[in-house]
Amino acid sequence: MSNTFPPARDWRNRYLLMRHGHSQANQEGRIISAPPRGLMEFGLSPRGRDQLDALLADWRWASPQRILHSDFRRTTETAERVAMHFGRALVAEPRLRERHFGELEGQSDARYAGVWAQDASDPGRCRDGVEPVTEVAARMRAVIDELEREQRGETILLVSHGDPLQILLTALEGRALSRHREREPLAPASITMLPAAP
Numbered sequence: 001m002s003n004t005f006p007p008a009r010d011w012r013n014r015y016l017l018m019r020h021g022h023s024q025a026n027q028e029g030r031i032i033s034a035p036p037r038g039l040m041e042f043g044l045s046p047r048g049r050d051q052l053d054a055l056l057a058d059w060r061w062a063s064p065q066r067i068l069h070s071d072f073r074r075t076t077e078t079a080e081r082v083a084m085h086f087g088r089a090l091v092a093e094p095r096l097r098e099r100h101f102g103e104l105e106g107q108s109d110a111r112y113a114g115v116w117a118q119d120a121s122d123p124g125r126c127r128d129g130v131e132p133v134t135e136v137a138a139r140m141r142a143v144i145d146e147l148e149r150e151q152r153g154e155t156i157l158l159v160s161h162g163d164p165l166q167i168l169l170t171a172l173e174g175r176a177l178s179r180h181r182e183r184e185p186l187a188p189a190s191i192t193m194l195p196a197a198p
Contacts, residue, residue: 011194012148014155016061017169018082019162021048021189023074029109033101038072051189052078056085061193064088064157068143070096072161078189079159095139098161102129112163116181123177133167133177140168162186 025032025042032042044052063086069079071092083090104111115130123133140160147156160168162185169192170180186192 012152014062015144015194016064016157017165017192018157018159019165019186019188019190020075020078020159021051023048026188031101031104031107031109031111033098034105038098040073043073044077048188052081055189061191062155065154066156068093068096069159070161072098075159082157093143095143096158096160099136099163100131104128119180120178133180136164136167137171137177140164141171
């Protein structure tokens with residue numbers, strides 16, 4: 001698989017990409033990427049809930065008509081707060097899940113740096129059971145491609161995780177996936193808007 005994707009233009013929909021609020025995993029400095037733990041544990045921290053209250057009180061984007069989210073607890077709790085604010089239904093989308101960090105599960109988030117160094121040398125391969133960047137990009141991009149085929153003229157909120165969203169944005173820009181850490185890290189509870197549909 002190529003480590004670049006052609007840049008996307010002329011969207012049929014408007015996309016808001018949201019990283020979940022500050023989580024218990026962030027608070028503990030731990031890698032939580034495996035579904036058995038991520039689905040049921042490590043939801044939002046009190047700081048994350050405060051972040052979302054502030055974001056929703058000062059919402060600066062179009063109201064989302066559709067909300068898709070990673071089914072991990074931290075992203076589900078984030079999406080639920082947004083959905084309740086706007087009176088929208090939620091759709092759990094497993095392809096928006098956290099990047100799987102394999103044998104690093106439960107370890108210190110200081111271990112991310114070693115993975116990102118591997119990504120820079122070969123985004124198509126990783127050791128220790130870590131999900132390769134190319135696979136993350138493909139599953140994330142597939143969500144948008146499917147929405148582009150099925151919907152038109154909607155504002156769609158996608159709630160996911162920091163690493164997958166940075167990888168997706170790099171892919172959508174048509175840049176080499178090995179460079180995904182050159183982007184400024186996405187802050188918890190932040191929103192990045194893709195260019196509006198024509």
